[in-house]
Amino acid sequence: MTTKVNEYAVVPEGSVTTPKGFRAGGLHCGLKKTQRHDLGVIVCEVPANAAGVYTLNQFQAAPLKVTQESIAAGGKLQAMLVNSGNANACTGQQGEDDARSMREACAKAFGLAEHLVGVTSTGVIGELLPMPKVLGGIEKLPSQVKADGGDDFCQAILTTDLVKKEICVSLTVDGRTVHIAGAAKGSGMIHPNMATMLGFITTDAKIESAMLQKLLNEVTDSTFNMITVDGDTSTNDMVIVMASGLAENESLTPGHGDWDAFAAGFRHVGEYLAKAIARDGEGATKLIEVSVNGADSREAARAIAKTVIGSSLVKSACFGADANWGRIIAAVGRAGYPVNVDTVDIRLGDISVLEQSRPVRFDEDAAEAYLKGELVQIVVHLNMGQALATAWGCDLTYDYVRINAAYRT
Incomplete structure (x- = not known):
């Protein structure tokens, strides 16, 4: 079938x-x-x-x-x-x-x-x-x-x-x-x-x-x-x-x-x-998907998505089920492309944690439960244009260090 x-x-x-x-x-x-x-x-x-x-x-x-x-x-x-x-x-x-x-x-x-x-x-x-x-x-x-x-x-x-x-x-x-x-x-x-x-x-x-x-x-x-x-x-x-x-x-x-x-x-x-x-990343426990929407160019959307997905702090937060959106916004800001610092929205799945670059109240317990799942979707909307991109990665765990510390042995 x-x-x-x-x-x-x-x-x-x-x-x-x-x-x-x-x-x-x-x-x-x-x-x-x-x-x-x-x-x-x-x-x-x-x-x-x-x-x-x-x-x-x-x-x-x-x-x-x-x-x-x-x-x-x-x-x-x-x-x-x-x-x-x-x-x-x-x-x-x-x-x-x-x-x-x-x-x-x-x-x-x-x-x-x-x-x-x-x-x-x-x-x-x-x-x-x-x-x-x-x-x-x-x-x-x-x-x-x-x-x-x-x-x-x-x-x-x-x-x-x-x-x-x-x-x-x-x-x-x-x-x-x-x-x-x-x-x-x-x-x-x-x-x-x-x-x-x-x-x-x-x-x-x-x-x-x-x-x-x-x-x-x-x-x-x-x-x-x-x-x-x-x-x-x-x-x-x-x-x-x-x-x-x-x-x-x-x-x-x-x-x-x-x-x-x-x-x-x-x-x-x-x-x-x-x-x-x-x-299947080494030591990984979950797949992380980062979607960047509303960028003013495809190149910017891709660069920002890969910067967020590649952040060791973001990856570690996902492993620990910590809804620390500050790590996400920091990665957005260092990706090398201009963003409007007053218009960024961030969601963890369906949970909004940032709107127009301002924190919003959210249920911490619900966010923790979501981040403990096998798939974590992070959505960043820049509200600057029509370009978008998606990147994929995994969490950073203790096992990653263990595996690579002894790779040859």
Whole structure:
């Protein structure tokens, strides 16, 4: 059974292998101390049109450079290889050589041209990959890849994540069923300026690489770029999209009659994954959503929303169920964009705590009860214009410090 949402439908049991032409799998090759999967791959029956967004951190991990080279060679990918447990970042020339060796080994294992293989890694920064283990695992991957291998792939990309993150939607394009699916990992070092930790989107729609890139950029700006857990942008952040075209629809462009539905479905996938990452933030107990309305520009709305959601004081107050709106207004005022200091309204859910920049009486017990819930919605209305934006994050807890104080041990 599917759930209708606008012109697309959410497929409850869908995964990255639901779109036509895709298979996936994962296994344990020895990068993690436990027996959890740490090597995975998504494979397409045909060269798929591809697009990607990457971290803007100046210390960009070696695999990202290799994947960008592959996509630049022809705008297509047929396999996306990923390992967890080791980021292969800040590892110099040896790291780049190792990433290319992974690409070469994956291409050989699946009988593909090297430039049709992308590579990415996640885990500890600054340690060389144990390549015998990695290459041995790649040799075994073909036997683990299957049409229902989405779950194994999801397990292979996790680090400190507590849950897998996946979503699939379907819609009709030119009278044909089209699927868009996604999987992601991310729990810490989340404050993207391009995407988030790692994201993988597959679709069987026919859409050219340039148009896919444009759509990915737009969706990234309003979803993956609007989340934060701890204010740190990783060296390995990446989102990759692969479109097999096997739905055999007419090529999608903004002029196509079904473009709006496809773009809405694509955005739903991005937003769902982004919110799932924020909800699964390291040590988090709740998802926080900050909506900024009435700004005089979209840039201002986004900057203010991300400043509020990224405030350690706001995050701590949400953890402690303290309706301290002063922390929110202070974050609004330091976001770097002019605001009218006499016209700001703030609500915690349906509870108004500030009107026209003046405190209003509210039920402290009701506010505390609301803030103890699993979803906290903070609404800021600037009353200056028509622009708006939403950002997502999580509370800051004792467990966040515990997890990151012993990350390598």
